[in-house]
Amino acid sequence: AQTVTQSQPEMSVQEAETVTLSCTYDTSENNYYLFWYKQPPSRQMILVIRQEAYKQQNATENRFSVNFQKAAKSFSLKISDSQLGDTAMYFCAFLSMKTSYDKVIFGPGTSLSVIP
Amino acid sequence: DAGITQSPRYKITETGRQVTLMCHQTWSHSYMFWYRQDLGHGLRLIYYSAAADITDKGEVPDGYVVSRSKTENFPLTLESATRSQTSVYFCASSAFGEQFFGPGTRLTVL
Numbered sequence: 001a002q003t004v005t006q007s008q009p010e011m012s013v014q015e016a017e018t019v020t021l022s023c024t025y026d027t028s029e030n031n032y033y034l035f036w037y038k039q040p041p042s043r044q045m046i047l048v049i050r051q052e053a054y055k056q057q058n059a060t061e062n063r064f065s066v067n068f069q070k071a072a073k074s075f076s077l078k079i080s081d082s083q084l085g086d087t088a089m090y091f092c093a094f095l096s097m098k099t100s101y102d103k104v105i106f107g108p109g110t111s112l113s114v115i116p
Numbered sequence: 117d118a119g120i121t122q123s124p125r126y127k128i129t130e131t132g133r134q135v136t137l138m139c140h141q142t143w144s145h146s147y148m149f150w151y152r153q154d155l156g157h158g159l160r161l162i163y164y165s166a167a168a169d170i171t172d173k174g175e176v177p178d179g180y181v182v183s184r185s186k187t188e189n190f191p192l193t194l195e196s197a198t199r200s201q202t203s204v205y206f207c208a209s210s211a212f213g214e215q216f217f218g219p220g221t222r223l224t225v226l
Contacts, residue, residue, distance in 0.1 A: 043220045046217075102215070
């Protein structure tokens with residue numbers, strides 16, 4: 001069974017600085033998706049970024065980028081120029097392309113605080 | 117309103133009562149999910165559905181019942197609420213792997 005691990009329960013970063021959130025996963029499959037979701041204090045879950053495992057190029061969305069290391073099964077999220085609105089829980093998630101139900105496996109989350 | 121909605125947003129009930137949480141999506145997504153979120157456990161899948169009239173158990177289904185007579189609706193029922201079911205409940209639908217979440221329902225069982 002696949003698992004997703006986020007080893008940093010809590011992190012903090014100064015405003016305008018860069019922070020990296022770690023995620024590792026365990027799978028024997030070759031084709032899958034990886035996601036980072038953000039949950040601000042409002043509770044609304046929002047997709048931040050996605051990565052297809054067959055793509056070697058790391059995904060980027062504005063200030064958010066990932067470092068995808070397929071062999072190491074690592075999928076870290078880098079937030080550049082951190083803003084107060086980045087304060088949130090961040091969940092790493094895995095989706096097998098073999099599943100027919102779009103069942104995503106979520107990690108336990110990392111609580112990020114951006115300090116003014 | 118377009119998107120995925122949940123009602124009620126907040127609910128307080130008593131042990132032993134039946135409670136139904138509603139979920140409605142306007143995209144006609146085939147897949148829908150119910151999660152509960154508790155401190156220290158992240159998101160745990162309760163039930164999911166691949167289409168109308170097709171549902172299956174997730175990681176923590178005990179004490180919950182779902183139905184899906186229409187594609188757009190996926191209600192979750194707690195047949196006899198217990199204190200351990202105090203949680204925040206999220207409904208989601210998905211397309212091409214991306215999950216779209218509702219705003220959540222905070223349920224307190226006294």
